[in-house]
Amino acid sequence: MSAVSPLRPGTASILAVGSELLGTTRLDTNSLYLTGRLEALGISVVRKACVGDGWGDLLAEIPLALSRAPLLVVTGGLGPTDDDRTKEAVAKVFGRALVRDEALLLGLRERFRRRGFEMPKVNEKQADVIEGAVILANTRGSAPGFLVAAGGTVVLLPGVPHEMKAMWVDAVEPLLARGGAPGLHRRTLKIAAVPESVVETLVKPVYAAYPEVPFTILAAPGEVQLQFAARGTPEEATRVLDRIESDFHKALAGEIFGRDEDTLEEVAGKLLRAKSQSLALAESCTGGQLAGRVTDVPGSSDYFLGAAVTYANAAKADLVGVSTATLERHGAVSEETAREMALGARKRFGATIGLSTTGIAGPGGGTPEKPVGTVHIALDAADGTRLHKRLLLPGERSLIRRWTTSTALGMLRKHLLGLADGARR
Amino acid sequence: MSAVSPLRPGTASILAVGSELLGTTRLDTNSLYLTGRLEALGISVVRKACVGDGWGDLLAEIPLALSRAPLLVVTGGLGPTDDDRTKEAVAKVFGRALVRDEALLLGLRERFRRRGFEMPKVNEKQADVIEGAVILANTRGSAPGFLVAAGGTVVLLPGVPHEMKAMWVDAVEPLLARGGAPGLHRRTLKIAAVPESVVETLVKPVYAAYPEVPFTILAAPGEVQLQFAARGTPEEATRVLDRIESDFHKALAGEIFGRDEDTLEEVAGKLLRAKSQSLALAESCTGGQLAGRVTDVPGSSDYFLGAAVTYANAAKADLVGVSTATLERHGAVSEETAREMALGARKRFGATIGLSTTGIAGPGGGTPEKPVGTVHIALDAADGTRLHKRLLLPGERSLIRRWTTSTALGMLRKHLLGLADGARR
Numbered sequence: 001m002s003a004v005s006p007l008r009p010g011t012a013s014i015l016a017v018g019s020e021l022l023g024t025t026r027l028d029t030n031s032l033y034l035t036g037r038l039e040a041l042g043i044s045v046v047r048k049a050c051v052g053d054g055w056g057d058l059l060a061e062i063p064l065a066l067s068r069a070p071l072l073v074v075t076g077g078l079g080p081t082d083d084d085r086t087k088e089a090v091a092k093v094f095g096r097a098l099v100r101d102e103a104l105l106l107g108l109r110e111r112f113r114r115r116g117f118e119m120p121k122v123n124e125k126q127a128d129v130i131e132g133a134v135i136l137a138n139t140r141g142s143a144p145g146f147l148v149a150a151g152g153t154v155v156l157l158p159g160v161p162h163e164m165k166a167m168w169v170d171a172v173e174p175l176l177a178r179g180g181a182p183g184l185h186r187r188t189l190k191i192a193a194v195p196e197s198v199v200e201t202l203v204k205p206v207y208a209a210y211p212e213v214p215f216t217i218l219a220a221p222g223e224v225q226l227q228f229a230a231r232g233t234p235e236e237a238t239r240v241l242d243r244i245e246s247d248f249h250k251a252l253a254g255e256i257f258g259r260d261e262d263t264l265e266e267v268a269g270k271l272l273r274a275k276s277q278s279l280a281l282a283e284s285c286t287g288g289q290l291a292g293r294v295t296d297v298p299g300s301s302d303y304f305l306g307a308a309v310t311y312a313n314a315a316k317a318d319l320v321g322v323s324t325a326t327l328e329r330h331g332a333v334s335e336e337t338a339r340e341m342a343l344g345a346r347k348r349f350g351a352t353i354g355l356s357t358t359g360i361a362g363p364g365g366g367t368p369e370k371p372v373g374t375v376h377i378a379l380d381a382a383d384g385t386r387l388h389k390r391l392l393l394p395g396e397r398s399l400i401r402r403w404t405t406s407t408a409l410g411m412l413r414k415h416l417l418g419l420a421d422g423a424r425r
Numbered sequence: 426m427s428a429v430s431p432l433r434p435g436t437a438s439i440l441a442v443g444s445e446l447l448g449t450t451r452l453d454t455n456s457l458y459l460t461g462r463l464e465a466l467g468i469s470v471v472r473k474a475c476v477g478d479g480w481g482d483l484l485a486e487i488p489l490a491l492s493r494a495p496l497l498v499v500t501g502g503l504g505p506t507d508d509d510r511t512k513e514a515v516a517k518v519f520g521r522a523l524v525r526d527e528a529l530l531l532g533l534r535e536r537f538r539r540r541g542f543e544m545p546k547v548n549e550k551q552a553d554v555i556e557g558a559v560i561l562a563n564t565r566g567s568a569p570g571f572l573v574a575a576g577g578t579v580v581l582l583p584g585v586p587h588e589m590k591a592m593w594v595d596a597v598e599p600l601l602a603r604g605g606a607p608g609l610h611r612r613t614l615k616i617a618a619v620p621e622s623v624v625e626t627l628v629k630p631v632y633a634a635y636p637e638v639p640f641t642i643l644a645a646p647g648e649v650q651l652q653f654a655a656r657g658t659p660e661e662a663t664r665v666l667d668r669i670e671s672d673f674h675k676a677l678a679g680e681i682f683g684r685d686e687d688t689l690e691e692v693a694g695k696l697l698r699a700k701s702q703s704l705a706l707a708e709s710c711t712g713g714q715l716a717g718r719v720t721d722v723p724g725s726s727d728y729f730l731g732a733a734v735t736y737a738n739a740a741k742a743d744l745v746g747v748s749t750a751t752l753e754r755h756g757a758v759s760e761e762t763a764r765e766m767a768l769g770a771r772k773r774f775g776a777t778i779g780l781s782t783t784g785i786a787g788p789g790g791g792t793p794e795k796p797v798g799t800v801h802i803a804l805d806a807a808d809g810t811r812l813h814k815r816l817l818l819p820g821e822r823s824l825i826r827r828w829t830t831s832t833a834l835g836m837l838r839k840h841l842l843g844l845a846d847g848a849r850r
Contacts (some may be wrong), residue, residue, distance in 0.1 A: 285718025291713025
């Protein structure tokens with residue numbers, strides 16, 4: 001079996017070794033750290049793999065990885081036990097011998113002695129080094145790492161995260177040639193409550209304008225993320241990223257609420273604070289989740305007064321003053337009820353803005369006229385603004401609830417920015 | 426390059442497709458679920474890989490994976506966008522054509538129409554199917570999956586977790602042959618709001634009684650999980666797992682609230698329904714998150730009446746009747762305020778049980794007397810039960826809030842079961 005595409009210079013792959021990484025609970029988080037460090041050197045990670053500690057698996061996976069990228073970073077399997085065989089496998093793959101290093105052995109014995117132990121016999125094999133490899137000192141643990149350059153380059157690191165990170169920074173980066181490319185700098189833009197395919201259609205011209213830029217579009221519940229990256233010095237990259245971001249803003253007319261680590265609730269909160277507004281909520285179908293998002297933000301008590309989670313109809317009347325006539329004539333899930341809830345919440349808590357949700361999150365409770373996914377959102381502001389939006393959302397309960405809270409927060413954000421809403425829906 | 430060891434029957438590999446999985450933030454969590462399901466069928470996962478959506482990468486990785494295990498499960502890259510090309514790559518690798526399926530196309534259009542959108546042109550390609558492949562219906566989203574059997578077997582699933590899981594259970598498992606080994610059956614027991622080290626100490630004797638069983642203890646925010654596994658037919662394994670579970674229950678005296686997919690909010694909800702009780706909440710530091718958890722459960726309107734999220738002090742007085750004297754004398758974060766909030770919520774909503782939270786989630790707002798992490802929880806029931814708990818929680822805001830909601834729900838569960846609370850804290 002041969003690689004379909006030729007080896008790309010400036011690329012790397014990561015292989016995590018350990019049977020525990022093939023179970024149902026643990027993931028290889030080391031690769032996230034290594035990816036960021038490699039990218040900053042202008043080396044991009046093109047594949048990651050996890051494999052157990054079986055001899056046959058190791059002998060197969062190392063050449064497979066080297067067939068895809070010229071640099072391979074391996075983590076794990078350098079310990080003293082029988083199922084630590086990464087070093088042995090790399091030596092075998094490159095046809096190198098393992099040689100006992102007496103200086104390393106002395107250092108290991110000394111390390112144990114300082115901690116008050118006699119070094120166990122099993123640890124002796126940690127002093128075996130791959131012939132011709134660069135030995136990478138482990139300042140945080142006992143297993144040394146290795147860098148073997150022979151056609152491809154293989155770096156062997158311990159699997160323990162703090163040992164791996166220290167070895168990478170102290171011993172590997174000084175030895176690594178920078179990738180051919182300048183450093184890679186990433187940016188993510190975020191859009192609330194617009195379907196992925198709608199976003200995709202709107203941003204197509206931006207993709208087309210930057211054919212060399214890698215774009216990714218990602219859907220999270222109630223949110224779409226646009227990811228892209230630029231190469232260069234941090235300053236050069238920022239200029240390019242800013243230009244692309246500005247084009248996305250034009251293409252999406254007010255829909256982008258933030259970038260990178262921003263959350264919609266944070267952004268809406270900052271606007272509330274900046275404009276000296278206060279917020280109260282009345283929630284039915286979202287059942288407190290909207291308030292939960294608003295109060296996830298540290299300092300939200302500056303602008304958030306409270307919420308009435310009026311799940312029962314009696315509570316809608318009692319806490320936020322929805323009229324019995326409205327509930328009887330239009331039902332709890334209706335534009336009229338949503339509007340009265342928003343107004344009622346605003347008045348009850350003495351806020352400048354009231355925001356409400358009422359709907360059928362399912363799985364039960366749907367009717368032909370009001371199927372599961374029917375949601376009404378209303379906003380009522382002291383400045384006289386009255387907004388309403390009706391949604392018919394697909395998917396299951398948790399998705400409907402999340403999408404509803406994102407739509408409500410998006411409506412709030414646009415109101416505070418003076419943007420029209422609804423054009424995209 | 427050829428595989429060093431022969432293909433092992435009863436093994437599988439998993440390939441996650443998506444450039445976002447090669448960045449610095451996202452990991453492939455789908456593989457954890459798939460591993461558990463495959464293990465139960467007696468199929469063991471021998472390697473996992475992540476690769477971007479580049480055409481050359483996909484064409485290379487699919488045969489590489491099939492050189493290591495006869496079954497390959499691929500997730501991701503089935504969406505409507507230009508960088509979704511998994512289906513195209515698998516078709517190419519197997520020399521199959523892609524054919525437009527008119528029935529699928531109609532279904533897709535109808536799906537969009539129901540959501541109030543015209544289907545974008547880009548989505549049409551989701552109706553293209555691999556010639557000769559089994560089409561796997563997507564009951565939760567728009568992208569169908571595929572099973573292609575030709576030498577090796579390749580299963581293509583969407584990357585969106587809930588779509589992937591539903592498709593696996595409904596469409597893939599009925600088609601898959603069992604592996605050679607007896608199935609591995611895992612079980613997880615869950616404990617709310619008890620520190621990991623306390624659980625660890627209490628269960629040590631159970632570990633010792635089953636030296637052959639692999640035990641793992643995992644800490645999630647506000648929760649500890651005990652994991653273990655047994656091999657055999659489902660019946661054989663269940664007998665072993667039940668015996669171990671029973672020993673854990675003895676060791677942990679009432680602290681285990683559920684197993685596997687159980688959530689604390691579900692368990693508490695079932696108890697409320699079974700005992701014909703109704704619940705109302707008054708939340709301060711948890712800001713709606715407790716109500717959000719209660720209403721995450723479908724059908725929670727059977728027992729949940731509502732919540733007053735009284736973030737501002739005025740709301741504590743106005744909505745749930747905390748007396749101004751109490752607020753002035755003891756402060757909003759106090760046993761007295763928590764008790765009045767629980768009573769007030771119960772009365773206001775006409776519920777049989779009122780539950781309240783008030784505290785300092787941080788990062789600001791702490792004082793020497795009431796540092797960040799100080800939390801009061803109270804329960805007030807129509808049967809005369811009055812409970813209170815004071816916590817001093819470590820960690821950051823999100824952890825403090827989560828731990829508080831878990832403690833409150835745990836208190837509710839124990840009250841409904843007639844168990845004493847607080848012994849373990």
